[in-house]
Amino acid sequence: MTTVTLGIDVGGTNTKIGFVDRHGRCLASTHIPTGADKPFDNFLKDVFSTVEELKKEAGEIEMVAVGIGAPNANYYTGKIEKAVNLKGWGEEVAIADLMQEHFKVPVAITNDANAAALGEMKFGVAQGMKNFLVVTLGTGLGSGIIVNGDLLYGHDGFAGELGHINVVEDGRICGCGRRGCLETYVSATGIKRTMFELLADNNGSSLLSNKTFEDLEAKDIFDAAEQGDELAKEAFAVTGEILGKALADTIAIFSPEAIVLFGGLASAGDYITSPTREAMEANCLSIFKGKTRLVVSNLEGDNTAILGSSALAWQEYEKQQA
């Protein structure tokens, strides 16, 4: 009998579900369509039946807790609140309570960046650390911040919006309605906007001058850089410099042991980490220089999001055992 937790990662399109043991081994996993345009009840039923199927696959297990990573998930209330990508579910859903009723084990929820931070602490590069940050570089920029070994939730559960600190006065228009937010520069979308600025400034002269704004993806910019495209490399340099400066400020505030980069853009390796590290060190307050490591997550893979959610479940379980 293996003790496991259930990790659920709710995305706008797909939801990933899996059983994870104490050592971060995923014993069984799958994904289902989230169905964010249909009623929440449909989703619940799909999850419940999927978990029954997974149980058959996982062998002899005892499930002791459930962890859920989801957009706008509030750890304190157990609710998903006003999630833009889950509109069919209404203003809010009490997902933790409803899951707990069914599974009869503790259920905790948090947003995906926070789950990623817990995943790094339990299974990834941040094992043994008590003060670090995870910065997730996807469509937007998210952050999960660990202070004294615990997630920083803040007063209302929504702390860690590093993507929305201002980095350029009157800068780019942000989805949040303001201008100059970090994620308008540093994210898959941000680097694409930078690439288009560079194309405009340099009158084309790039492998990417045949791409529409709609079609261009961060991966294309990486591929072009690999083929020696100077503007594509410059797009990474600009992105890294803005990120590095922002991280220098973050270090002054948190004095973290490490900052972990996570997500699609982080997988561009040196193209993004080199300029980021350089700008971070150059702009660091002297007492912090050379103290904070910049590392890339080693949890990339199909089950990463499940591991993060399951780490939340393990944390809740261990708190109850203590």
Next chain:
Amino acid sequence: MTTVTLGIDVGGTNTKIGFVDRHGRCLASTHIPTGADKPFDNFLKDVFSTVEELKKEAGEIEMVAVGIGAPNANYYTGKIEKAVNLKGWGEEVAIADLMQEHFKVPVAITNDANAAALGEMKFGVAQGMKNFLVVTLGTGLGSGIIVNGDLLYGHDGFAGELGHINVVEDGRICGCGRRGCLETYVSATGIKRTMFELLADNNGSSLLSNKTFEDLEAKDIFDAAEQGDELAKEAFAVTGEILGKALADTIAIFSPEAIVLFGGLASAGDYITSPTREAMEANCLSIFKGKTRLVVSNLEGDNTAILGSSALAWQEYEKQQA
């Protein structure tokens, strides 16, 4: 027999010492010259003899812990490290160990802004709060950040340097060797620099045009504002706007219940709080709007610094009792 802690606040010029009970009553207090240019041993002897004197004054007491607030004091190591204003003491002094040897009770140290945050949580406006920030507006700008009811120390003990986040690209020269740090705009020194920029821009036309840079103090700007001086009022407005914008970013990161302003500049009341609050709300991410209170410390007075240091001692004592 009253149970008390000893609070010691080490400043560049003077050191304040006092006994404080559980309710924040200061039973006896005094101050001595720090003597930062003489050997550290002299300071220790002075503190020890002063405490003996204070004991006579305080009545029947049992001293259970000592808390020390000092520049560059590291909670983790118990040492004051590389403090610019205490040069006679050398590279570092193991002040906590040396005090503990003498007093035979637990001794903890931290910097003055952190002590102020603990003081607010135990005795001041932040009683009952678990997530808040204290921003100290003195010669520079310091911060003490409480997360989940504990001080944010970071990996090395030096977290909370909010005064050194960058707010203006290539902005004012900072004592730290960089440019554009928050404290070059928002502090007693910062508002004086702003006042001089305004005098230059407006070709004088202020009650303060007869002041040298050396002589001008933040208090003079307050007095001029009280007399209706438009440029002096403008100096507060500019200062508050920059502070408010920085606090909006801080809210996105910490989602605190309150931000407490503390220190000389905070006592300028509405002149500083109105523009700060306005800019903070205007620049807040929508999910945080109206959620974080901006308040001024109610602990101002001669014994404030002693209360902060003593709150640290009480926290250590209570941790040991738990």
